[in-house]
Amino acid sequence: MLRLENITKRFSNGTLALETINLEVAPQTIVSIVGASGSGKSTLLRMISGLEVPSTGQLSWNGQPIQRSQRKISFIFQEPRLMPWLKVSHNVRLGLGPSPDREDEKLVTEAIAKVGLERFAHALPRELSGGMAQRVAIARALVARPSLVLLDEPFSALDAFNRLKLQNHLLKIWAIDRTTLLVVTHDVEEALVFSDRVIVLTGQPGRISEDFFISLPRPRRRTDPEFQAWKQAILDAFDPSLLNESETLGEKSYASGH
């Protein structure tokens, strides 16, 4: 169980990015965070992972304060962030931390197989396509069997086809491992395909304005009228001034952000 109590974040330049965030994430669930650009979504994930320190408030994982050395949390960034000098298998092995056990080599092979890149285990990052590189990043994040995975717009740099493949892939992995996933996304449909729960952050500083528990059965179909009804409800929770724009631009472009 991940718990955030009264978290605020003020950057050293004075920007107040997040205010009074209270949140509990149940184990083995998928929770999405949506919200306008600048509402503090990335900041929230970075604090949970320890890359930023909250200005006030408590962060705890299974009742213990989250330390910077927390090993059971992994992060999937918007870009793959692979070490260009390491071949794929060694990049994946980084996910095991600085001192992996010898037996863990098996985990590396498995993680690479799960993302379908067995034959690229010896390839260098510069020899991969964007989608393949992001799959290596997924393998690196999952290799240590984390209990919580933080994903910051993990698929937004990919084309629609690769995005669907990777979403599907992540869902399959989740169905087996039941890792808790906390996903930041611009894409309301993506949030709905994934999540047990969709949290809407609004404003600057960001606050949690809505918290939807999605009762749709899995696998979810985007064409389902109920799916569309949820989507509308979530879009309505966004800044109303943006909503008019979404009607003229079409929902698709609204949902995918900028």
Add this chain to the structure above:
Amino acid sequence: MGTSANKRTIGFSAGFPEENEALPFAEHSKRSVFRVHNTLGWITPAILIAGWELTARARLVDSSLFSSPAQIAAELWKITLNGELLSHLEATSLRVLAGFAIGVSAATVLGALTGYSGTARRLLDPLLQSLRSIPSMAWVPLFLLWLGIGESSKISLIALGAFFPVYLNLMNGVRNVDRKLVEAGLANGFRGFALAKAVILPASLPAYLTGLRQGLSVGWMFVVAAEIMGASRGLGYLLIDGQATGRPAIMMSSVILFAICGKLSDGVIATLSERWLYWQDVYRT
């Protein structure tokens, strides 16, 4: 797995077929070997030498000032046979090697330190930067005073020259490591020394190698200064000796030998760079 292009699967359950059918990747081939076969690089010098020889034979230049390639070759051959050449080469190379090794060691420690730690940088960098702005020749009399005319003053001067390029490049290399890669390391539990080893050092290796190349070339520059300030052996001594005894062929031999030594030793680092940086994603022509 089949190769039929028109086989269709519905849904995504088929995994990632295109990559599964791709050819397996071999263990990565480190980008290869010495470029001895750069024949193009020889063309320009060959033409120049031929033109120079012809000009000399046509007596268009005063051969008592400007020796012809044939005269230089003859002179080189002579000092090769009597063992003088080897002795000069040895003396100069050992000085450069020793000075370079000392300069690089100090620069590596200090550059890594000031790059990694802001406190160390604020403490040490201003001093080092101001030392850097002292013209190298200004050190010569001081080194002679402190260390005498022997090897230690020469080696120290070369070490000083090699130090700064390596130091600066490494410090900036470490400082400018991509934050995104560092965060990827942090997010995977790498801290302190483990982070330095896994992320920061490899990421700053290109800058470090650039520094080594520059440092080595400065080392060859400084060895001339060091040998001119007093030596009984070495390519710099050969130059001064040729001047004193009025033998332009010897002086030009010395200059040519400097060019060859510099190029060869630079080639060693360039080759190492290619081997170690094979992973770089750069545009190559």
